[in-house]
Amino acid sequence: MTSLIQLVLWGLGGVGAGALSARWNWWRQTKPGIPILMYHKVGNPPPGSKIRKLWVSQKKFKNHMAYLADSGYTPILFKDLYQHWDHQKPLPGKPVLITFDDAYANNYTDAFPILNQFGYKATVFVVVQTVGWDNRWHDPKTETRIPMMSWADLKTLQNAGWEIGSHTMNHPRLPQLTDDERKFELERSRQVLGEFLEETPKTFAYPYGAGEDDEAVRKAVEAAGYRIAAGIHAGKWTADRMKESPFNLPRIFVRGDENLFDFHLQITRGRSRL
Numbered sequence: 001m002t003s004l005i006q007l008v009l010w011g012l013g014g015v016g017a018g019a020l021s022a023r024w025n026w027w028r029q030t031k032p033g034i035p036i037l038m039y040h041k042v043g044n045p046p047p048g049s050k051i052r053k054l055w056v057s058q059k060k061f062k063n064h065m066a067y068l069a070d071s072g073y074t075p076i077l078f079k080d081l082y083q084h085w086d087h088q089k090p091l092p093g094k095p096v097l098i099t100f101d102d103a104y105a106n107n108y109t110d111a112f113p114i115l116n117q118f119g120y121k122a123t124v125f126v127v128v129q130t131v132g133w134d135n136r137w138h139d140p141k142t143e144t145r146i147p148m149m150s151w152a153d154l155k156t157l158q159n160a161g162w163e164i165g166s167h168t169m170n171h172p173r174l175p176q177l178t179d180d181e182r183k184f185e186l187e188r189s190r191q192v193l194g195e196f197l198e199e200t201p202k203t204f205a206y207p208y209g210a211g212e213d214d215e216a217v218r219k220a221v222e223a224a225g226y227r228i229a230a231g232i233h234a235g236k237w238t239a240d241r242m243k244e245s246p247f248n249l250p251r252i253f254v255r256g257d258e259n260l261f262d263f264h265l266q267i268t269r270g271r272s273r274l
């Protein structure tokens with residue numbers, strides 16, 4: 001079981017009380033709202049990988065899921081969130097959303113089995129042109145090429161109750177595109193996913209979070225037929241945020257170099273570090 005005291009002691013290990021105050025937000029008040037967790041890669045980074053914070057080891061990922069279970073959280077999907085908003089569909093007592101950006105094959109091989117052990121569902125945001133291939137939008141000098149999920153993998157996740165959302169065709173920075181290019185990235189990705197999965201997604205995530213603060217880009221997301229969109233600003237889902245705009249919902253960036261105490265603070269405060 002994970003009590004706050006245990007977590008605090010865990011955080012204290014090796015760093016000391018002063019550092020605990022200087023580095024972490026433990027003294028901040030708990031914030032209301034629904035945490036939307038953002039993961040990228042699960043497993044160990046391959047040699048040469050430079051963006052290591054995007055990798056969460058299987059051991060850490062399992063500890064996170066155990067923390068959620070011990071704390072009484074129930075994972076839900078974005079469709080539950082907007083159906084709750086639009087049609088008053090009830091939500092469980094302590095909802096949480098687990099999301100994966102980009103649709104790396106390791107989400108399927110390394111995270112899916114762990115989620116199954118807990119009976120948890122998640123949302124994966126797909127870069128449509130890279131399905132069955134690799135993360136070719138990354139500069140290979142800074143991030144090694146690794147395999148992405150196949151259509152069969154995505155179908156299996158869908159059948160297991162996961163939500164499959166769009167993360168564009170090619171992972172561009174949406175504000176830098178022409179109107180036509182942006183329309184293509186948003187509409188075509190939704191259409192292709194709809195054809196392969198026989199269910200057209202209404203959930204979107206901005207590559208790099210780019211465009212989530214840009215009214216014109218948000219309008220384009222809405223015009224493409226999405227109902228809800230996730231950005232990368234730190235924070236939790238609240239009714240006020242949803243009223244303001246359902247097209248730039250904040251998330252909790254789960255970094256591979258953080259510990260379980262960080263995770264606890266992220267979930268309860270919406271952020272961990274100062």
Ligand SMILES: [Zn+2]
Pocket residue numbers: 101102167171206207208
């Ligand atoms: Zn991405």
